[in-house]
Amino acid sequence: xxxxxxxxxxxxxxxxxxxxxxxxxxxxxxxxxxxxxxxxxxxxxxxxxxxxxxxxxxxxxxxxxxxxxxxxxxxxxxxxxxxxxxxxxxxxxxxxxxxxxxxxxxxxxxxxxxxxxxxxxxxxxxxxxxxxxxxxxxxxxxxxxxxxxxxxxxxxxxxxxxxxxxxxxxxxxxxxxxxxxxxxxxxxxxxxxxxxxxxxxxxxxxxxxxxxxxxxxxxxxxxxxxxxxxxxxxxxxxxxxxxxxxxxxxxxxxxxxxxxxxxxxxxxxxxxxxxxxxxxxxxxxxxxxxxxxxxxxxxxxxxxxxxxxxxxxxxxxxxxxxxxxxxxxxxxxxxxxxxxxxxxxxxxxxxxxxxxxxxxxxxxxxxxxxxxxxxxxxxxxxxxxxxxxxxxxxxxxxxxxxxxxxxxxxxxxxxxxxxxxxxxxxxxxxxxxxxxxxxxxxxxxxxxxxxxxxxxxxxxxxxxxxxxxxxxxxxxxxxxxxxxxxxx
Amino acid sequence: xxxxxxxxxxxxxxxxxxxxxxxxxxxxxxxxxxxxxxxxxxxxxxxxxxxxxxx
Numbered sequence: 001x002x003x004x005x006x007x008x009x010x011x012x013x014x015x016x017x018x019x020x021x022x023x024x025x026x027x028x029x030x031x032x033x034x035x036x037x038x039x040x041x042x043x044x045x046x047x048x049x050x051x052x053x054x055x056x057x058x059x060x061x062x063x064x065x066x067x068x069x070x071x072x073x074x075x076x077x078x079x080x081x082x083x084x085x086x087x088x089x090x091x092x093x094x095x096x097x098x099x100x101x102x103x104x105x106x107x108x109x110x111x112x113x114x115x116x117x118x119x120x121x122x123x124x125x126x127x128x129x130x131x132x133x134x135x136x137x138x139x140x141x142x143x144x145x146x147x148x149x150x151x152x153x154x155x156x157x158x159x160x161x162x163x164x165x166x167x168x169x170x171x172x173x174x175x176x177x178x179x180x181x182x183x184x185x186x187x188x189x190x191x192x193x194x195x196x197x198x199x200x201x202x203x204x205x206x207x208x209x210x211x212x213x214x215x216x217x218x219x220x221x222x223x224x225x226x227x228x229x230x231x232x233x234x235x236x237x238x239x240x241x242x243x244x245x246x247x248x249x250x251x252x253x254x255x256x257x258x259x260x261x262x263x264x265x266x267x268x269x270x271x272x273x274x275x276x277x278x279x280x281x282x283x284x285x286x287x288x289x290x291x292x293x294x295x296x297x298x299x300x301x302x303x304x305x306x307x308x309x310x311x312x313x314x315x316x317x318x319x320x321x322x323x324x325x326x327x328x329x330x331x332x333x334x335x336x337x338x339x340x341x342x343x344x345x346x347x348x349x350x351x352x353x354x355x356x357x358x359x360x361x362x363x364x365x366x367x368x369x370x371x372x373x374x375x376x377x378x379x380x381x382x383x384x385x386x387x388x389x390x391x392x393x394x395x396x397x398x399x400x401x402x403x404x405x406x407x408x409x410x411x412x413x414x415x416x417x418x419x420x421x422x423x424x425x426x427x428x429x430x431x432x433x434x435x436x437x438x439x440x441x442x443x444x445x446x447x448x449x450x451x452x453x454x455x456x457x458x459x460x461x462x463x464x465x466x467x468x469x470x471x472x473x474x475x476x477x478x479x480x481x482x483x484x485x486x487x488x
Numbered sequence: 489x490x491x492x493x494x495x496x497x498x499x500x501x502x503x504x505x506x507x508x509x510x511x512x513x514x515x516x517x518x519x520x521x522x523x524x525x526x527x528x529x530x531x532x533x534x535x536x537x538x539x540x541x542x543x
Contacts, residue, residue, distance in 0.1 A: 042490040043529040049497050050522055053504075057518070060504050061511060074522055081529055087539030138508035149505050156498045163491040173489040173528060194532055204536020206543070 006128050007059060008144060013121060014055040015148040018155045021048050021114055025107070026158045035100050036166045036181045037107075039174030039194055040085045044111040047078040049159070051118050052152055058125075059145045062135030068126055075118040082112025171195065208376045211295075211310055211356045213248075213422055213436060213464055213478065220456030223438025224414035231441060231455035233483045234472070240275035243268060243480070244282060244334075249359065249423065250465035250476040253299040259467065261476065262297040262307050265333070267317065269305075272469075274482060279319055281335040289313050289344045295422075296360030297465065298369065300389060304342055310356045312347040312371065314392070343392070347371065351397040352383040359424040359466070361431060363446070368395070370446075372421040372433050380417045384431065384444065400442070403450035416442075416451070423466030423475060427487065434466045434475060441473075443488070457485060489528055496521045 025045055029035040037045060054071040061067065085108035089097045097106035141149060166181055167174045168190030175191045182188070201207060220228055239247065245263030252259050257272040265285045269278040285291035292309030300306050300316065308314040317331075317339045325337035332339060347369075349355075355373040362369050367389040373382060386396040400416065402408045410416070419435035419442070426432075430452070431444040439460045443453040462478040468487060475483045496517055503514040530537065 039490075039532040040529065043525050043532070046490065046493050046497070046521075046525045049494070050518070050525065053497055053501055053518060053521075056501055056504050057515070060508055066515070070518065070522070077522075077526060077529075084529075084533055084539045087541040090541065138511070141505075149501070153498070153501055153505070156494060156501060160491065160494045160498060163494050167490045170489050170492050174532070176532075198535050200534045200537070202537050203543070204538075204540055206536070206540055 002128070003133055006063075006125070006133070007139075007142070010055055010058055010125070011142070011145040011148045014052045014059070015144075015151055017048055017052040017055070017114075017118075018148065018152045021045070021110065022052070022159065023151075023155045026155065026162050029100055029107075030162050030181050031158070031183075033100075034180035034182065036162075036178035037174065038099070038176055038178055040081065041099075041107060041111075042163070042167065042174040044078065044081050044085065044108065045159070047074055047081060048111070048114060049156060050074045051078070051115075056149055056152065059141060059149070060138050062139065063125065063129045063133050068122060068129070072119065072122045075115050075122060078115030079112065079119065082108060082115055086112055205354065205378055208354060208356075208378050211358055211374045211376065211420075213358060213420075214462050217437050218439050218460065220439050220458060223435075223440050223456075224410050224416060224418050225408055225438075225440060225454050226411050228408075228440065228454050228456040231457045231485045231488070233457070233459050233485055235484050237274060237482045237484070239270070239476070239480045239482065240273075241268075241270070241277040244280075246464075246478045247476045247480060248294050248464050249297040250467040250474060250482070251297045251299050251362075251425070252467040252469045252474065254470075256303075258299075259474075260297045260299060260305055261465070262294040264293045265291070266294070267297070267305055267307055267339075269319065279335065279338045281317065281339045282333040283307065283315055283317070283341075284331060284333050285309070287330055287344075289315075289346060291315055291344070295356075295358045295464075296371065296424075298360050298362040300362055300369075301364065301367070306360065306362065306369065308347070308357065308360045308371065310358060312349065312352075312357055313345070314347060315344045316342040318342055345392060347385070347387055347392065348394055349383075349385050349397065350394065351381070351399070352385045354379050355381065355383065358420070358422040358436075358464070359433065361424040361426045362389070363426040365429070366446075370424060370426065370431055372424050372431075374420050374422070375417055382416045382419055382421070384433075384449075398449040400444045400449055400451050403445070403448070403452045406450070406452050406454075408451060408454055422464050425466050425468040425473070427468035432466060432468065432473060432487070434463055434473075436460075436463050439463075441485075453488065455488070457483075459483065489524070493521055493524050493528075496524070 172190040292311035295310040296308040328336040331341040420437035423434040465476040500517040
């Protein structure tokens with residue numbers, strides 16, 4: 001009785017697999033609506049056919065371990081295929097995807113679910129199987145089992161037809177962007193594009209190196225903008241108190257006459273001489289949102305302080321004399337009684353996606369936060385992103401170009417995308433962006449998105465932050481030195 | 489190549505259903521079919537073998 005139930009369940013599973021995902025895919029989506037699977041969909045469909053085929057093996061030869069094991073292996077690979085395929089489209093906007101959508105989900109997403117259910121069913125089958133269930137001789141199939149087998153054969157035969165029309169005989173194989181299915185040979189496209197040489201990679205375009213602020217190329221003369229006017233260092237000072245780490249950015253607030261310095265996970269408020277620290281905290285960067293390593297700092301409105309990681313994740317805190325150290329234990333590693341956390345989240349970008357940032361600036365006139373990208377091993381583009389302070393949401397992105405009347409010119413085959421901006425600040429409607437590469441300072445007009453001036457700033461060593469103080473610019477370096485230059 | 493794999497699956501199912509004494513051959517074809525599927529999927533995704541998402 002129990003054994004009969006086991007085979008009945010298995011026959012129903014084979015029938016369901018054959019009819020619903022594979023059968024609907026070939027007869028309804030393919031033959032009726034002309035849908036053609038892409039190369040990855042083909043392999044996912046084949047995987048489902050193989051799971052059903054393993055079911056036929058078990059129906060015929062009994063639940064031998066090698067068949068159940070093979071079923072688990074195919075289903076596990078199917079889960080991986082489903083993840084790999086779904087991952088390509090999972091982050092798109094609502095309703096977007098690749099090819100056909102069924103009941104609110106695209107086909108590759110359903111494949112992931114089907115394979116997961118298959119793995120679970122295999123586990124159930126194993127639990128129900130006993131030693132005496134292993135057959136010595138091939139079994140005779142019952143009526144339901146024979147029916148399921150016949151349906152499987154018909155569905156696979158139909159797939160043979162569709163696969164021949166859509167992918168062709170070997171060595172042709174499925175395509176990334178297949179044309180719709182047709183019974184007419186005039187519309188068949190057989191392609192070997194998938195065999196063309198291509199680099200093999202584990203993570204592909206996602207293998208992006210973290211930014212390195214110790215850029216070796218510092219000579220402005222070798223930068224994309226040659227013959228720049230020189231902005232000489234007027235004086236240099238040093239941060240007069242110990243920091244837990246190296247400085248990663250600098251900001252200045254004229255209202256309170258205070259500087260803000262960030263380190264890897266630290267925020268330090270200092271007086272206007274940078275000689276004395278007012279208060280500090282070390283943020284628990286691993287709590288909830290992964291803040292990465294702080295790369296940018298800014299004073300926001302109403303005394304709020306912003307620290308942004310190189311991964312565009314941010315935290316907003318505010319100094320407080322009434323902070324509850326115990327309540328704030330989760331947010332801060334040190335000085336939990338000196339600050340309150342207001343928010344912690346991530347900046348989302350479009351043009352600047354897949355790029356890290358090393359700077360941020362706040363413009364109180366427009367209540368906007370600006371970030372500037374740094375190039376990486378995959379994407380080299382200088383993108384300025386603007387976020388609305390009210391909802392911390394992307395509101396504008398642009399790639400600055402040279403103003404025609406600025407007297408600036410790019411060297412042949414050079415672009416602004418080579419610059420590695422590690423410090424930025426807003427003053428008088430312009431964004432000042434300092435590139436550690438080639439020690440070049442850009443002045444970008446925020447209304448026209450043009451670079452209206454650029455300067456060479458020789459003598460800097462690994463600059464990481466920039467702050468506007470009156471008519472001067474303060475530049476902090478990794479070593480704790482602060483260089484002061486005039487602002488033009 | 490997908491056409492080839494479906495033909496192999498069809499032949500394997502035929503052996504299981506109509507020539508059950510050829511179990512070893514059928515299982516060998518099943519293993520071939522699985523390996524072909526894994527190989528073709530890997531070829532198609534070789535520029536980014538792992539799921540292309542944030543890790």
